[in-house]
Amino acid sequence: MDAQNTSAIAVDQLVKRYKGVAAVDGISFRLTPGSITGLLGGNGAGKTTTIAMIMGLVTPTSGTVTVLGVRMPEERYRVLHRMNFESPYVDMPMRLTVRQNLSVFAQLYAVKDIDERIGSLAAELDLTEFLDRPTGKLSAGQKTRVSLAKALLNKPEVLLLDEPTASLDPDTADWVRSRLERYRSAQGATVLLASHNMSEVERLCERVIIMKKGHIEDDDTPTRLLSRYGRETLEEVFLDVARGRRHSEAAQ
Amino acid sequence: MIDSDTGVEFSFNRVAAMVRRYWYLLRSSWPRILDLIYWPTVQMLMWGFLQVYISQNAGFFARASGVFIGSVLLWDILFRGQLGFSISFLEEMYARNLGNIMMSPLRPTEFLLALMIMSIVRLSIGMIPVSFLAIAFFGFNLWALGLALVAFFVNLILTSWAVGIFVAGLLLRNGLGAESMAWTIMFLFLPLTCVYYPVAVLPGWLQYFAWALPPTYVFEGMRALVIDHVFRADLMVQAFAFNVVMFAAASFAFLKLLQSARVQGSLLQTSE
Numbered sequence: 001m002d003a004q005n006t007s008a009i010a011v012d013q014l015v016k017r018y019k020g021v022a023a024v025d026g027i028s029f030r031l032t033p034g035s036i037t038g039l040l041g042g043n044g045a046g047k048t049t050t051i052a053m054i055m056g057l058v059t060p061t062s063g064t065v066t067v068l069g070v071r072m073p074e075e076r077y078r079v080l081h082r083m084n085f086e087s088p089y090v091d092m093p094m095r096l097t098v099r100q101n102l103s104v105f106a107q108l109y110a111v112k113d114i115d116e117r118i119g120s121l122a123a124e125l126d127l128t129e130f131l132d133r134p135t136g137k138l139s140a141g142q143k144t145r146v147s148l149a150k151a152l153l154n155k156p157e158v159l160l161l162d163e164p165t166a167s168l169d170p171d172t173a174d175w176v177r178s179r180l181e182r183y184r185s186a187q188g189a190t191v192l193l194a195s196h197n198m199s200e201v202e203r204l205c206e207r208v209i210i211m212k213k214g215h216i217e218d219d220d221t222p223t224r225l226l227s228r229y230g231r232e233t234l235e236e237v238f239l240d241v242a243r244g245r246r247h248s249e250a251a252q
Numbered sequence: 253m254i255d256s257d258t259g260v261e262f263s264f265n266r267v268a269a270m271v272r273r274y275w276y277l278l279r280s281s282w283p284r285i286l287d288l289i290y291w292p293t294v295q296m297l298m299w300g301f302l303q304v305y306i307s308q309n310a311g312f313f314a315r316a317s318g319v320f321i322g323s324v325l326l327w328d329i330l331f332r333g334q335l336g337f338s339i340s341f342l343e344e345m346y347a348r349n350l351g352n353i354m355m356s357p358l359r360p361t362e363f364l365l366a367l368m369i370m371s372i373v374r375l376s377i378g379m380i381p382v383s384f385l386a387i388a389f390f391g392f393n394l395w396a397l398g399l400a401l402v403a404f405f406v407n408l409i410l411t412s413w414a415v416g417i418f419v420a421g422l423l424l425r426n427g428l429g430a431e432s433m434a435w436t437i438m439f440l441f442l443p444l445t446c447v448y449y450p451v452a453v454l455p456g457w458l459q460y461f462a463w464a465l466p467p468t469y470v471f472e473g474m475r476a477l478v479i480d481h482v483f484r485a486d487l488m489v490q491a492f493a494f495n496v497v498m499f500a501a502a503s504f505a506f507l508k509l510l511q512s513a514r515v516q517g518s519l520l521q522t523s524e
Binding site for chain 1: 263265266268269270272273276277280281343347348349350351352354355356357358359511514515516517519520
């Protein structure tokens with residue numbers, strides 16, 4: 001069996017150009033099932049475009065993406081029910097209650113026993129008291145929890161998270177991270193997490209892919225990255241990469 | 253065995269989920285429901301009273317009572333049918349929910365079918381009360397048209413969906429920058445489909461364009477029925493044939509625009 005079929009996500013020589021400008025420029029990586037990987041990079045590094053191509057929302061200019069052995073975007077309907085995502089670029093309809101929103105998405109994802117699933121997710125994500133409140137009346141932290149509940153409704157094998165704790169206070173962000181960790185270890189899901197938050201990536205991820213201007217600048221475990229760059233934190237590593245210092249220079 | 257609910261095949265369950273989503277939205281907002289009834293009522297009253305005035309002063313209109321009011325009601329089926337389709341689609345863009353929808357196992361055909369169902373739901377909320385008001389105010393009974401009404405309705409709603417599908421494709425491709433198309437595109441049909449006057453009024457060269465549009469046959473058919481008391485089945489068959497072509501062309505355009513939206517990356521950026 002080839003590596004593409006054994007990987008949860010396989011990205012090969014992926015390129016996306018908009019009017020001749022490369023947003024993603026020939027990146028390749030493979031994620032093993034059950035792993036949690038951070039996709040780091042500044043604004044315009046190509047993280048969101050990469051995630052959008054993995055989801056099948058954006059068609060690559062060249063290169064291939066496979067998710068759970070299924071080629072995206074051509075065969076996306078064979079695998080979409082096994083994946084899910086959360087992003088600050090999308091919202092849930094504000095006038096619908098949390099329960100209505102979750103039940104609509106549960107039906108779209110063919111979740112069995114919808115009421116039971118919504119009840120257990122609400123309990124797990126501390127949403128029970130908000131279930132019958134309009135989603136638009138919730139605070140930012142509560143809305144993020146609802147989005148997370150939507151992302152976990154179908155118990156996805158592949159979970160794509162685009163800055164899942166953006167605009168959250170540190171306490172709520174930490175709470176969300178602990179729930180993500182719990183879900184990943186309980187379900188054995190593969191998680192790809194795009195983030196600007198270095199401490200989040202350091203805490204959650206066993207592997208970090210650093211992107212800059214559409215390229216992969218580095219790809220390793222957080223521990224090895226810290227050691228190679230001679231830094232104490234991933235934030236310092238990120239700044240080294242962002243400012244063009246190679247690990248050999250940074251370590252001096 | 254392939255499980256249709258998991259996304260491999262067409263699923264009515266997913267269509268039902270989307271219809272439920274729009275129904276929740278509609279019933280949560282009384283201004284939305286009021287809006288569905290408000291304009292059809294205003295239109296019907298205005299044209300109805302105008303017709304009463306003219307019929308008291310002109311012999312032809314006295315004989316052809318009901319032409320204007322029939323035109324207004326049928327025009328509203330065409331116009332509101334497309335608006336009902338397009339507004340449900342726009343609600344996803346206003347709510348920034350399109351990414352969630354496009355990333356779910358919902359197929360484009362299922363999404364479009366849900367929008368068609370909602371177009372009928374919204375149309376029914378608006379038009380059924382107005383049709384009874386037309387009886388009360390002007391003695392015009394739309395329901396008395398019987399089978400002819402069914403033929404008119406099927407042809408008009410098919411055209412409205414075809415236009416709605418094309419507009420949805422434009423919105424996917426161009427974001428809310430194309431929003432005005434959803435509200436105004438049908439007005440192009442108003443003069444060309446001869447809603448309030450016979451096709452013969454148009455200059456000869458423009459009549460070719462008029463006869464290429466399915467609603468033209470419906471409005472001509474309605475006038476034949478109300479004025480001459482003749483049901484023109486031939487016109488309805490021709491309208492249906494043009495509708496099949498128009499619906500297929502709109503569906504093809506939608507799929508091409510969706511494909512282009514994926515290439516341009518506009519599914520994530522649905523603002524202006």
